[in-house]
Amino acid sequence: MPKSRPSHLFAVCALAGISLVWAGGFPAAKYSLQAGLSVGALLSLRFAIGTAGLGLLMLLLKVPIRRRDAMDGLWLGLVLATLFWLQTDGLRFTTTSKSGFITGLYVIFTPMVALLFGDRLRPSHALGALVAAMGLALLVREPGSAWGGWNRGDSETLLAAVLCGFHIVMTSHFSRRSSGWVLAFMQVAVTGAASLLVTLCLPAPFGFQGAGAALAKGGTWVALVFMGLLATSLAFYVQSTYQARLGATESAIIFSSEPVWTAALAMSGWVPGIREHLSPVQLMGGGLILAATLVAELGPRLLRRLTPAESEEAIG
Numbered sequence: 001m002p003k004s005r006p007s008h009l010f011a012v013c014a015l016a017g018i019s020l021v022w023a024g025g026f027p028a029a030k031y032s033l034q035a036g037l038s039v040g041a042l043l044s045l046r047f048a049i050g051t052a053g054l055g056l057l058m059l060l061l062k063v064p065i066r067r068r069d070a071m072d073g074l075w076l077g078l079v080l081a082t083l084f085w086l087q088t089d090g091l092r093f094t095t096t097s098k099s100g101f102i103t104g105l106y107v108i109f110t111p112m113v114a115l116l117f118g119d120r121l122r123p124s125h126a127l128g129a130l131v132a133a134m135g136l137a138l139l140v141r142e143p144g145s146a147w148g149g150w151n152r153g154d155s156e157t158l159l160a161a162v163l164c165g166f167h168i169v170m171t172s173h174f175s176r177r178s179s180g181w182v183l184a185f186m187q188v189a190v191t192g193a194a195s196l197l198v199t200l201c202l203p204a205p206f207g208f209q210g211a212g213a214a215l216a217k218g219g220t221w222v223a224l225v226f227m228g229l230l231a232t233s234l235a236f237y238v239q240s241t242y243q244a245r246l247g248a249t250e251s252a253i254i255f256s257s258e259p260v261w262t263a264a265l266a267m268s269g270w271v272p273g274i275r276e277h278l279s280p281v282q283l284m285g286g287g288l289i290l291a292a293t294l295v296a297e298l299g300p301r302l303l304r305r306l307t308p309a310e311s312e313e314a315i316g
Helices: 004-035 041-061 067-089 096-103 107-116 123-140 152-173 180-201 211-215 218-245 248-255 258-268 280-315
Strands: none
Touching: 004 041, 004 096, 004 218, 004 248, 004 258, 041 067, 041 180, 067 096, 067 152, 067 180, 067 211, 096 123, 096 152, 096 258, 107 123, 107 152, 123 258, 123 280, 152 218, 152 248, 152 280, 180 218, 211 218, 218 248, 248 280, 258 280
């Protein structure tokens, strides 16, 4: 037991850090699309860089590839490729902040998917998911706009959020039996290869046409390297390795802080050409999401500490 606590805490901190890195991927992707890259070109280049980074590290570390590990990574890659195409294409029609918020709805879908896979749902995680859902509802809503401001990009992002739920649950199951290195490499490589094949078949302006002008800008390469090495190579290795120490629902609630960081980056103006604003109600929703993470993580520990004390009082 004493050894499992630091391991669990480290896993929580690692996934929380990845949430921040992934949050940076939203404005980076938006910047690249505004610079002139198509969705296909962006994903092909991002995952090519990610595949090269992970592949080089695996060669240096001489990581063996077992057939089962590769097959698990293949299934994860097919889900990942689909959700990234939906999410990235959705960014063409919606804002960076809304994309992050709607993607964060996987905190609701993950427990539903986990139940289908036979996982147990803890009360604290269910409560955390409910609080996060309330926060996301406040963040997404735009009073006065048609359909509450909902558009095609939001619909594509919502479908991506559903697939995120499947990806998180599948990762939780596969990471307990397969190498984190192989899972990360395979899913990134599969996504990159699928993106390349689809993009080569697409007509202008959805293929690689016009990519040269976009790549002539230094900022585009900064965004691609960030997405490829940090938000892809590092992030998927950390998720594939450390999520095995957490439940799928618990992981989803930790990841639910991602849209809050996304909104903060979009509002900061640090990314050139991206400066968004949130209303007080939307900011309140962000606070609820952070509260949900605390409920899920600290709730069980507080109950364990309070229960013995209450029992002693009853006996006295």
